[in-house]
Amino acid sequence: MINYTVSEENYIKTIHRLQQYGTVTTNALAAELKSKPASITAMMKKLKAKKLLNYQPYYGFRLSAEGNKVALLIIRRHRLWEYFLAEKLQFSWDEVHEVAEHLEHVSSKKLIDKLDEFLGFPTADPHGDPIPDAQGKIKNIQKVCLTDLPLNKPATVCQVADQSPSILELLNHNQIKIGTRVEVKRKFDFDNSLEIKTKQTAPFTISEQLAKNIFLNYAE
Amino acid sequence: MINYTVSEENYIKTIHRLQQYGTVTTNALAAELKSKPASITAMMKKLKAKKLLNYQPYYGFRLSAEGNKVALLIIRRHRLWEYFLAEKLQFSWDEVHEVAEHLEHVSSKKLIDKLDEFLGFPTADPHGDPIPDAQGKIKNIQKVCLTDLPLNKPATVCQVADQSPSILELLNHNQIKIGTRVEVKRKFDFDNSLEIKTKQTAPFTISEQLAKNIFLNYAE
DNA sequence: TTATATTTTTAGTTTTACCTAAATTTTTAT
DNA sequence: ATAAAAATTTAGGTAAAACTAAAAATATAA
Known part of the structure; x- marks a missing residue:
C-alpha cells in the first residue's frame, strides 16, 4: 500500500466514519475536522486525483473501494x-x-x-x-443476549431491556453499564446462573433473570 | 515541555549526536540529514529563536542546555x-x-x-x-569484564581481549559476538565458572578463562 | 598577501495544508 | 417562479520546510 500524509489519513478516516449515515457534505466534514469548507474542497480534489474518493463538485463524497480499504487499515x-x-x-x-x-x-x-x-x-x-x-x-458484530454469549468470549454491553430502578440498582452494584466488557466464565445448569467477569472485577455470579435483560455487541 | 515538529526533532537529535565530536558545521549536518546547506541555515535560525541552539552565523552550532534536554527526551x-x-x-x-x-x-x-x-x-x-x-x-556506561558483571544485569559485549582463532571458535560456538547482550545468572565458586544467558540461547556455562577475555558496556 | 577554493548565507521558488473573502451553484421559502 | 438563504467552490494569501542559484564570508595555498 502507498503511504499517505497524516492529513490525508485524517480526512480518509473521518469520511469513512461520516459516510455510514449517507453521503458526506463539505460543511459536515469541515465541522468534524475543525477546518474550513475551502480547505475541504482542496483536499477532496487531491483524494479524488489519488482515486480514493468518488466526488462531483457541489455534491457529497463517498470513499472509493480503495479509499475504504485504506480507511480500514488506519482504523485497524x-x-x-x-x-x-x-x-x-x-x-x-x-x-x-x-x-x-x-x-x-x-x-x-x-x-x-x-x-x-x-x-x-x-x-x-x-x-x-x-x-x-x-x-x-471486520468480523460481524451481532447483538446477543448475555445468556447466549459463548464462554470466554468478551463482548460489550449495549442494551438493558428492563429499565426499572431495581435492575439498575443491581447493575450498578455489579459495576455493569453500557460499554462494559463482559466475559462468561461458567454456566450452571441447576439454575442457569452465570459466572461472569469484567475488567474491573473478580469473577462473580449473576442470576438467569438478570442475564436475560442484558444484551451485548459480540464480534463473531 | 513544549512540542516540536517532526522536522525540528530530527534536527535536534542529529545535532546532539554530531556535537559529541566538537561543534557541528552546516555541511556536516546537511550530509547527515540528506538535506542541503541552505535548508540547514534556515532551520538553525528557527532553533536559535526557540533558544534550543547556540549559534553565530558562519561558525558551528551546539545545543543549549534546553536543547540538550529536548534531545535526551527524544532519544529516550x-x-x-x-x-x-x-x-x-x-x-x-x-x-x-x-x-x-x-x-x-x-x-x-x-x-x-x-x-x-x-x-x-x-x-x-x-x-x-x-x-x-x-x-x-543517562546512567554511567562503564566497561567491565564479564567476571565483574553483577548477577542478572544485562550488558553488551564491546571487546574481546584475546583474538586467537581458538577463542573466536569458542565464542562463535556460543553465539557471542560484539553487540550481544549477556546476563550472568550464577557464579560457581569452585572454578569461578559462570552461568550466562543471551537472548538467543538457554543458560549455559563458560569458564573463568573465557570470561576474563570478554568486556562489556554496562549501564550502572 | 593575495588569489583561489571552500563554506555558509541570502534570495527567490516550490509544495503541502491551511486560511479569508468573494463568486458561484444549489436549495428553500414566499 | 423567483428571490433569499445556504452550501460549495474559486481566487488569492500565509507558514513550514524543502529546493536551486547566486552572493558573501572564511579558509588555504602559492
Missing part, C-alpha cells in the same frame, strides 16, 4: 493501539483515544501485524468497537 | 520503542531503528513513562545504547 492501527494502551499500559478507556490518534499514523505493516499477534489478535478495542484484521476485514 | 522515546520492538514484538536488532524513527515523534509523556514501566525500566536498547530516564538522565 488506531484500535490495536487503543487495545495496547488499555491492556498493557493500564490507560483508562477515556485516555486511549488521544494517544492512538498519533500512533495510528505510523504505517509499518510489520509493526502492526506483530503488535496484533503480541496482543493475541483481539477482535474489539476498549470501547467495544471491532478491530479489522490484516486484510481490512 | 526512540530507545524505549526499540527495546519494545525487540523484546515484545520479536523484531531483530537491525529492524528496530527504522520503525522507532517514526514512533519517537509521538510525544505523550504519559505514554512513554507507562511504556518504560511496562518494559521494566530497561537501561539500554537492543544495540546496547543507554536509555535516558524520565528526567533525561
